[in-house]
Amino acid sequence: MVVSGGVNPADARSAGEYVALLRTLKERSGLTLRQLEQRAAERNDVLARSTLADMLRRDALPRAELVTALVRACGAEQELPEWLAARERLAAGEVPSPDGTDTDPETDSPGPPPESPVxxxxxxxxxxxxxxxxxxxxxxxxxxxxxxxxxxxxxxxxxxxxxxxxxxxxxxxxxxxxxxxxxxxxxxxxxxxxxxxxxxxxxxxxxxxxxxxxxxxxxxxxxxxxxxxxxxxxxxxxxxxxxxxxxxxxxxxxxxxxxxxxxxxxxxxxxxxxxxxxxxxxxxxxxxxxxxxxxxxxxxxxxxxxxxxxxxxxxxxxxxxxx
Missing domain, CATH: 2.80.10.50 (Trefoil (Acidic Fibroblast Growth Factor, subunit A))
Structure with missing residues (x-):
């Protein structure tokens, strides 16, 4: 399934690729960090622009609540299940193979944990x-x-x-x-x-x-x-x-x-x-x-x-x- 104007989270084979797709989602939304922070607040989500900038700059797998806030703020709430499913798969150490099935990678670490929400x-x-x-x-x-x-x-x-x-x-x-x-x-x-x-x-x-x-x-x-x-x-x-x-x-x-x-x-x-x-x-x-x-x-x-x-x-x- 291709979502968010061509951004398909199921294509991500690593935490870095997943974050790169989130960056693409953000860029295609046309919204600034401040605007995303404001839109998230309107939906009762917490998405500080400093946290968002840090998240999109790193290759670590973001926490589910940050992914949720960003996807919703970008206006792609209907596609949120696909984003969360892809994140859960990567967190479990599974990546999609070229034929579409999930395989366990020999080496694929999501990297250091992201910053605390505090x-x-x-x-x-x-x-x-x-x-x-x-x-x-x-x-x-x-x-x-x-x-x-x-x-x-x-x-x-x-x-x-x-x-x-x-x-x-x-x-x-x-x-x-x-x-x-x-x-x-x-x-x-x-x-x-x-x-x-x-x-x-x-x-x-x-x-x-x-x-x-x-x-x-x-x-x-x-x-x-x-x-x-x-x-x-x-x-x-x-x-x-x-x-x-x-x-x-x-x-x-x-x-x-x-x-x-x-x-x-x-x-x-x-x-x-x-x-x-x-x-x-x-x-x-x-x-x-x-x-x-x-x-x-x-x-x-x-x-x-x-x-x-x-x-x-x-x-x-x-x-x-x-x-």
Whole structure:
């Protein structure tokens, strides 16, 4: 039986081939990772985009509940039994022979077990926990330059000529907006004006209230940085510039530090010789991180916006190392 526009899960002879067919199913759906996550939620399924990206990148056999959520989100619910039957066959170590009968392979390992479902839900749980503390800000999103979405981007794309030693020292750091040095980079639940929709994003808050999480700068060999939030309970999350949706341009902590490609990397450039820094998107070097709202507004979200020329204080940050 050929299903899903020519994708037949019964053809899979290994876990890797099965995942490749799932990738084809996803591509033919025409949906982004975010759209699939949203469609799964509408069906009461859990399919975090970071978990989905990790699943489709590996050759390990996915768990049945993830397969179910993806197939349903792709609009192929009627074909779900075929997908689950093929998965069960592979999990049992059986592969189809050319004549259509099942045989036991001499060597066909599904590889290491996939990530725990907790991994994919960590940010969701984190968001709920932080919202319960009342860290809610109002966000009025204006026009933001659309970042091109390419879910397969190599995080080394759009590399600028930045010296690996020209930026701030990596490690746990305090990041403060230059216009409001009593505020610090942290996370908070941000609510969209008029819709009530909310999301856990990078915001500025009084430094005494900004920990946890702790901010960690991870520097790559080419001099670019990931900006991570480390929480004692929920673990690390990498700030990711969102490329679509109502929160486009804002920075969301993702628990998968590879799923966002170049959207999770930044150039940190010294701006004026006064130990002040600009955070520039590695995906689009024309975009710098600024503050959405008043520069001194508690709870205001950070967002990627066109870099000011000349550089202004609104896109300047003070970065100091913390042990």
């Amino acid at each position: 991994h994919g839900r960590r940010r969701t749980a984190y968001s709920a926990a932080m919202a319960s503390l009342g860290t809610v800000a109002l966000l009025a999103i204006g026009t933001i330059v659309l970042l091109p979405e390419n879910e397969g981007d190599d995080p080394t794309a759009n590399r600028a000529a930045t010296s690996p030693t020209s930026g701030p020292a990596p490690g746990f750091s305090r990041v403060r907006p230059a216009r409001a040095p009593d505020l610090c980079l942290t996370d908070g639940d941000v609510r969209m004006d008029g819709t009530g929709e909310s999301k856990l994003l990078a915001v500025q808050r009084p430094c005494a209230e900004a920990v946890p999480p702790r901010t960690y700068l991870r520097r790559a060999a080419d001099g670019r940085y990931q900006i991570q939030f480390h929480h004692p309970r929920f673990g690390p999350g990498c700030l990711t510039v969102l490329s679509d949706g109502p929160f486009q341009g804002t920075l969301e902590p993702w628990d998968d530090c590879g799923a966002g490609g170049a959207s999770q990397w930044f150039h940190i450039d010294e701006a004026d010789g006064k130990d002040r820094w600009r955070l520039r998107s590695a995906r689009d070097g024309r975009l710098c991180v600024g503050i959405d709202g008043g520069a001194k507004e508690t709870g205001a979200a950070l967002k990627a916006e066109p870099c000011a020329k000349p550089a202004g204080d609104d896109q300047m940050f003070l970065i100091t190392r913390e042990d």
